[in-house]
Amino acid sequence: MTTALIADDEPQLLDELHQLLTEAWPDLAIVARAKSGTEARRLLDELRPDIAFLDIRMPGIDGLSLASLAPAGTRLVFVTAHPEHALDAFEHGAVDYLRKPLTPARLAATVQRLQQQGPAAAEKLRFLQAWTGNTMKLLEVDQLAALRSELRHTRALSQGGEQLLLRTSLGELMHQLDPQLFWQIHRGSVVNARAIERIERRDDGELWVHLRGLAQPLPVSRAHRGRFRSM
Template sequence: MTTALIADDEPQLLDEIQQLLADAWPDLTIVARARNGTEARRLLDELRPDVAFLDIRMPGIDGLTLAGLAPQGTRLVFVTAHAEHALDAFEHGAVDYLRKPLTPARLAATVQRLRQQGAATPEKLRFLQAWTGNTMKLMDVEHIAALRSELRHTRALSQGGENLLLRTSLGELIEQLDPQLFWQIHRGSVVNARAIERIERRDDGELWVHLRGQIHPLPVSRAQRGRFKGM
């Protein structure tokens, strides 16, 4: 059973999205509906649905901010009237970006993509590869220190100081990595737990992760601080 949350501040649009989903994906279970970003965040944390259909402009917490706070296993689809946020949406690992008004055909294409992802069980990545000119470079995932989002691409940083620019979004890579080893510490940053050298708590209360082979530490978002309790 695949579960979903839908969030929109207009009740009529909530009803419309739910009906279109019922037609396009009959076996999808809508476990919650939210009228604002604050409510959506609470429900995401509580229910951890497989998919979240999020409006971008909502009271409380906007959809893009909410995406950075969503559980790691929840796939995100943005449903909005505003085209200008598409790049930001994909930077947050969105599966798709739907423009209002929704059409059954367009939603059906999104549903097909989500269902294919849900059915697929890819092997965990062992190597990352990228072309630089006429040369292919490889990086063993065990040697990765951090992965950082760069729009639709991802920067892979090794513990030896090397880096690769991958033509794959961070969201897509996360699905292929071991979540017990690779920890998302911020909406645009994932670190290899074995590469963590130390955690620094600064005077302002913010947490920073220092990694082997990296000069600059990475910040931990408020939503991810719980991972480091007791460390």
């Protein structure tokens, strides 16, 4: 059964989202409701739901900051009255960005998209493909160096210097990749652990990842430094 957490600091809107989700997806198990970002973070760590529906502006921790701290396996959907945060949301790997007030039709489209990412869609990818002009190019997932978010698209960078622009968000791709091998190091960057040549700690304390096939290293955000703490 697919599980979900919903978070909004306005009780009436939280109830409305719960009701609309129940109608649009009867089999979805809403395992937690949070009224603040701080509460949502605790519940995300404790329950690790499949999906989190997050408001942007919440007391304690805002939705975007919370997205950087969410478990890697949790898909994110933002539900907000603030359209100006859409770019940041997709850079955080959001599957969708819903505007308040919600409509049943718009939520139904999101539910359909999430359901298509079920067990069959979640099988580990072996190849990425994209059209360049009249030519379809294939890139073996094992040969990836990194994936970079570009709004609703993702740029795949190979260890051999090839690039593909994929019409899929980074958040969607992450659920089809092996989390033991593909590590998120920034809200818009995922790297292949097997492509890492070295980790550089600079004088200012910042961490940078050097990858095979990439001339420029990629920064590690503060939210993701814990992965490298024991290295």
